[in-house]
Amino acid sequence: MKNRGRFGDFGGFYVPEVLIPVLEELEAAFYRYYEDPRFVAALGLLLRDYAGRPSPLYHAKRLSEHVGFQVYLKREDCLHGGAHKVNNTLGQGLLARYMGKTKLIAETGAGQHGLGTAMVGALLGMETKIFMGVTDIERQSVNVHKMRLHGAQVIGVEGGTGTLKDAINDALRYWTGHVTDTFYLFGSACGPHPYPTIVRHFQSCIGAEARRQCLEQCGRLPDTVVACVGGGSNAIGMFSGFLADEGVKLVGVEAGGRSLAQGRHAATLVAGRVGVLHGAKAYLLQDEEGQVHETESVSAGLDYPAVGPEHCYLKDTGRAQYVAAGDEAVLDAFEALAKLEGILPALESSHALAYVMGLKGRLDGDAIVVVNLSGRGDKDVGIVEKCRRDNLGQA
Amino acid sequence: MKSYREVFGQLRREGRAALIPFFVIGDPDFETSLGVVKAAVDAGADVLELGIAFSDPIADGPTIQKAGIRAMRAGMTVARALEFIGRVKAYKDVPIGLLMYYNLVYQYGVERFCVNAHAAGVNSILVADLSIDDADEVAGPARKAGLDTVFMVTPNTAEQRMTRIAAATTGFVYTVSVLGVTGSRDELSGQVEGLVGRLKRLTDVPVCVGFGISRPEHAVAVARAGADGVIIGSKVVSMIEQNLGAPGAMKEAITGFLGDIRVALGG
Numbered sequence: 001m002k003n004r005g006r007f008g009d010f011g012g013f014y015v016p017e018v019l020i021p022v023l024e025e026l027e028a029a030f031y032r033y034y035e036d037p038r039f040v041a042a043l044g045l046l047l048r049d050y051a052g053r054p055s056p057l058y059h060a061k062r063l064s065e066h067v068g069f070q071v072y073l074k075r076e077d078c079l080h081g082g083a084h085k086v087n088n089t090l091g092q093g094l095l096a097r098y099m100g101k102t103k104l105i106a107e108t109g110a111g112q113h114g115l116g117t118a119m120v121g122a123l124l125g126m127e128t129k130i131f132m133g134v135t136d137i138e139r140q141s142v143n144v145h146k147m148r149l150h151g152a153q154v155i156g157v158e159g160g161t162g163t164l165k166d167a168i169n170d171a172l173r174y175w176t177g178h179v180t181d182t183f184y185l186f187g188s189a190c191g192p193h194p195y196p197t198i199v200r201h202f203q204s205c206i207g208a209e210a211r212r213q214c215l216e217q218c219g220r221l222p223d224t225v226v227a228c229v230g231g232g233s234n235a236i237g238m239f240s241g242f243l244a245d246e247g248v249k250l251v252g253v254e255a256g257g258r259s260l261a262q263g264r265h266a267a268t269l270v271a272g273r274v275g276v277l278h279g280a281k282a283y284l285l286q287d288e289e290g291q292v293h294e295t296e297s298v299s300a301g302l303d304y305p306a307v308g309p310e311h312c313y314l315k316d317t318g319r320a321q322y323v324a325a326g327d328e329a330v331l332d333a334f335e336a337l338a339k340l341e342g343i344l345p346a347l348e349s350s351h352a353l354a355y356v357m358g359l360k361g362r363l364d365g366d367a368i369v370v371v372n373l374s375g376r377g378d379k380d381v382g383i384v385e386k387c388r389r390d391n392l393g394q395a
Numbered sequence: 396m397k398s399y400r401e402v403f404g405q406l407r408r409e410g411r412a413a414l415i416p417f418f419v420i421g422d423p424d425f426e427t428s429l430g431v432v433k434a435a436v437d438a439g440a441d442v443l444e445l446g447i448a449f450s451d452p453i454a455d456g457p458t459i460q461k462a463g464i465r466a467m468r469a470g471m472t473v474a475r476a477l478e479f480i481g482r483v484k485a486y487k488d489v490p491i492g493l494l495m496y497y498n499l500v501y502q503y504g505v506e507r508f509c510v511n512a513h514a515a516g517v518n519s520i521l522v523a524d525l526s527i528d529d530a531d532e533v534a535g536p537a538r539k540a541g542l543d544t545v546f547m548v549t550p551n552t553a554e555q556r557m558t559r560i561a562a563a564t565t566g567f568v569y570t571v572s573v574l575g576v577t578g579s580r581d582e583l584s585g586q587v588e589g590l591v592g593r594l595k596r597l598t599d600v601p602v603c604v605g606f607g608i609s610r611p612e613h614a615v616a617v618a619r620a621g622a623d624g625v626i627i628g629s630k631v632v633s634m635i636e637q638n639l640g641a642p643g644a645m646k647e648a649i650t651g652f653l654g655d656i657r658v659a660l661g662g
Contacts, residue, residue, distance in 0.1 A: 001528065014497055014524045016454040017560075018549040018574060159460065165451065172453045177575030179551065276498045276524070277451060289473050290502030291450040 001027055005193020008316060011309035013192040015279045019172075022179045027194040029099045034201060043094050050123065051079050051086045053205060057213035057370070062340040069363040071356060072222070073343070073373040074210045076234065083346065083375030084206060084234045085116035089185060091202030093120035096183035103182040104128045107171040109136055109164035109230070110301030110348065111143025112375055113187030118152035120185075128152040131171040133162035136300045142379050161294045164230075164304045168278050188231025189308035192279025196308050200236045207241020210370055218368055224249040227372040228351040229269065229322065230302035232311045234374035239320060249321070252311060253351040255297035256324035262287075266295035267324035268307040269315050277306045283315070298327040298387060299347035299380070325354035327387070333357050334377060334384055346375035347383065397488045399518060399543060399566050402441055403601040403623050411661050412618035413441035415603060416653060417494070417628035419462040420445050420479050421471035422635055427642050428466070429479060431635065431649060433486050438650040439657035442490045443483065444605075444626055447476045449496040454523045456578030458629040461636060473503055477515040484516030492519045492545055492566065497533075505533055509540035519543035519566035527556075527563045534563060545569050548594060550586040561598035567624065568594060570604045572617075579629045580607035583616050591620040611659035618660055627656065 001024055005011045013023055033039040047053040056075040064071045076084035089106075096104060104126050108114030114130040121128030130147055134156045137144050147154050160166035168191070175184045189199040207225075214222050225242050227235035229252035242248040257265030265271065268283045275284035277292055285293040285305040297303045314320035325333075333353035337345050345353060352371050363369070377384075406413050416435045421428045432443065448463035448471055455463070480491055493512060500508050500522060512520065520542050522533055527546055534544050543566030548557055551574060561568060570591060572584040587604060594602045604617045605626030614625045631649050638645035 012529060013526070014529065015526065016523055016549075017526050017547040018454075018551065018571060020526050020528070020556075021551045021553065160450070169451055169453050173456070173576045176454070177573075179574055276501055278453070279524070284498070286498070286502070288502070290498040291467070292498075 001193065002031065003027065003193065005197065007310045007313035010281050010312040011193055011196055012281050013279055014276050014281065015192045016176065018176050018179070023192055023194065029095060030194055030198050033095060033098050039094065039098060043091055046090045046094070047087065047205065051090060053079070054209045055079055057210055057217060059217065060341050063337065066340060067357060067360040069359070069365060069367040069369060072214065072368065072370045074206060074238065074370060076206060076372060076374045077343070077345065077349070077376035081112070081116050081119055082378065083112040083116070084203060084237065085113045085187060086119065087205055087237065088187065088199050088202040088233060089113070089116035089120040092185045092198065093124050096126065096185065097124055099183065101181060101183035102126060104185050105131065105171055105174060105182055106185040106187060107131045107164065107167040108187065109167065109303055110299065111136065111140040111147065111379065112301060114147050114152070114154070115143050117185050118147040118150035121152055122150040130154045131157055131167040131174070133157045133164065133166045135162035136164070139383060140300055140379060163295070163300065165292065172278070187233065189233045189236045189310060190231040190278065190280055190282065190306060196280070196310055199233050200240055200310065203233050203237025204240040206234065206237040206372060207239060210238060211241040214368065214370060221245055221248055222368040222370040224251060224369045226251045226253060226352045226356055226369060228253050228302060228348050228374060229307060229311060230255065230266065230304050230348065232308035234372050236308060236310055238372040239314070243319065250314070250319065251355060252320055252322040253355045254322060254324045255299060255302035255351060256326035257296045258327055260324065263294050264296050265324065266297045266303050266305065268305060269311060269322035270324045280306070280309050282306050282309045282312045298330060298383065299351070301346070301348040302351065323355060325351045329354040329358065331384060331387055334380070344377035344381070345373055346377045347380045349374045350377070396516065396518070397490055399490050399601065402490055403567070406441065406623065412622055413603065413624035414439055414653065414657050414660060415442045415444050415624045415626040416440050416631050417444040417446065417626055419448055419459060419466050419632065420476045421448070421466035421469055422462040422632065423465040423639055424469035425471070425475065425479065429482055430642055431646055432483055434646040434650050435653055436487050436489055438653040440489060440653065442492065442624060444492045444494055444628070445480065446494040447473060447499060449499055452496060454576055456576040456629060458579070458633050458636065459577050462632045473499055477511055480515045480517055490518040491516060492521060493517045494521045494523060497522050497525045500533065506536040509536045509542055513540045513542050517542060519545045521545035521547070521569055527560050530563050538565070547571055548590070550574055550584070550590055554593065557594060558597050561594065561600055564600050567601040567603045568598065569626070570594060570602055570622070571606045572604050573607045575606070577606055577629050579609035579633065583608065583613040587617055588620040591622050595621050611655050614656045615659050625656070625660065
């Protein structure tokens with residue numbers, strides 16, 4: 001490897017030997033093409049004409065009135081496919097094409113990354129397989145249908161709790177046996193080097209645009225930038241635009257689930273301990289011995305026991321702070337945005353909104369908070385309805 | 396404690412490759428597993444490769460994944476696994492290679508783990524998700540504690556890297572015969588012969604071959620290619636799975652199979 005892939009002591013590439021040559025090949029290709037004018041132009045066109053970038057930065061006036069400060073939503077939910085995931089799937093898909101790979105595989109939790117990969121597989125004419133936990137297949141069936149319509153094969157993963165962690169396990173295993181012609185299109189800013197760097201790069205358009213748009217609309221930088229964190233791709237894409245602006249406070253919101261008791265949440269940075277999973281040293285939800293814990297969250301996309309290594313580094317250096325939002329507050333935020341602004345946010349993004357709504361009345365009226373609305377919530381309507389019905393049943 | 400050097404040296408003089416079965420410690424439970432491993436030693440295992448179950452074994456196929464789940468459900472822990480190794484070693488002094496995932500070693504504390512593993516009777520440690528690039532995190536403490544280091548070579552390893560891997564290895568090179576995870580395969584990989592040949596030209600460290608070996612003729616082909624040892628994992632682990640609840644039949648199936656391999660290897 002050219003680079004150790006470290007963020008402080010976090011990150012690295014803790015993988016079986018068989019994957020080392022493949023990661024080396026990927027790293028070399030990324031550094032060869034990511035600033036190559038032909039590649040940059042091709043990706044720029046796709047991001048504009050296919051995905052719909054730039055995405056708007058929207059001043060949510062009724063929400064702002066409700067909380068008592070100025071809230072701006074970075075509308076990644078407006079992109080084709082309904083989430084920020086397409087930024088990365090277009091980038092990596094194009095990279096795969098430049099590398100001469102003919103097949104794509106990907107893991108998915110909520111199905112948004114799987115959908116983004118399936119779309120790009122169709123667009124580039126590549127055979128696509130999506131690994132998805134059986135629990136997630138059940139709770140995100142709409143996305144499963146969409147992936148299949150785009151011609152992808154969705155492979156159900158039975159292991160563990162049938163969620164994102166298990167999907168990554170099986171995708172890595174499959175890749176081990178198909179390294180020659182298959183490109184693993186990793187969805188989050190975690191996993192072994194060079195993925196955290198690649199995903200951050202392809203998602204950095206979020207932060208770069210948001211910074212520029214905020215300056216244009218407000219004449220100054222925001223006071224606070226908020227994003228939800230599962231593996232951490234939308235958050236790192238957003239934060240990357242503001243890392244150098246020391247006055248801008250960065251807040252990552254993790255899935256607090258039912259409670260912060262073991263196994264009932266996915267708040268890795270808030271409640272985890274450093275360990276090694278899926279090729280990277282990072283905060284991890286685990287038991288005393290190092291067996292990885294099961295996680296729980298109302299949002300499949302955040303239901304993951306590890307987190308991107310750069311977020312670990314930002315936590316330890318104090319540049320960003322990380323908090324957890326519980327399922328109840330998240331559902332409230334989902335409904336509030338739907339009623340106040342006519343926007344259905346993804347349950348993942350609703351974590352960031354829940355944190356912002358929790359600040360109600362605690363910031364100055366002219367304070368500017370930019371929230372990454374990483375995806376839209378159409379996929380979650382059934383889940384929200386079910387949660388509310390179950391709670392009514394208990395009451 | 397018998398060393399790899401003694402065992403592989405003796406086998407080279409006899410002109411025979413080592414028979415190395417792999418088991419997940421405590422599969423399906425501590426006592427049954429101990430009985431099976433002892434039976435494997437009686438059936439002629441020259442070296443044992445033992446794994447400690449981990450929640451996310453990304454290098455393993457379904458057979459060994461299920462074995463790990465059985466072991467963990469029956470209460471296997473790292474401390475119990477080291478106790479298990481002590482019990483095996485007390486039964487017979489066979490070299491034991493430990494195969495693990497890094498997080499278990501990391502959480503235990505690398506130095507403390509190496510010292511306790513050596514005290515329990517472990518000869519070598521192979522961390523499945525730690526390549527030579529990060530070997531320093533374990534290799535130093537391992538050697539200081541008296542453990543040999545084992546690293547993997549795969550069919551896509553470049554020659555220059557192979558040299559570095561061989562140099563970092565003091566026990567034996569674990570040669571993976573196929574691109575893929577662990578698991579029985581009907582056909583032996585066509586890449587084995589070339590891979591073993593290349594390694595043999597590069598190093599004097601013993602070369603053992605694993606992944607996908609499930610029949611006596613596979614073992615013979617691997618030995619003919621010049622390997623010093625034949626590692627058989629998923630096939631014997633599947634015999635545990637097929638005989639759950641019948642420890643007698645389980646041991647019989649495994650000793651019968653290992654006996655056939657041992658005969659095929661010439662001894």
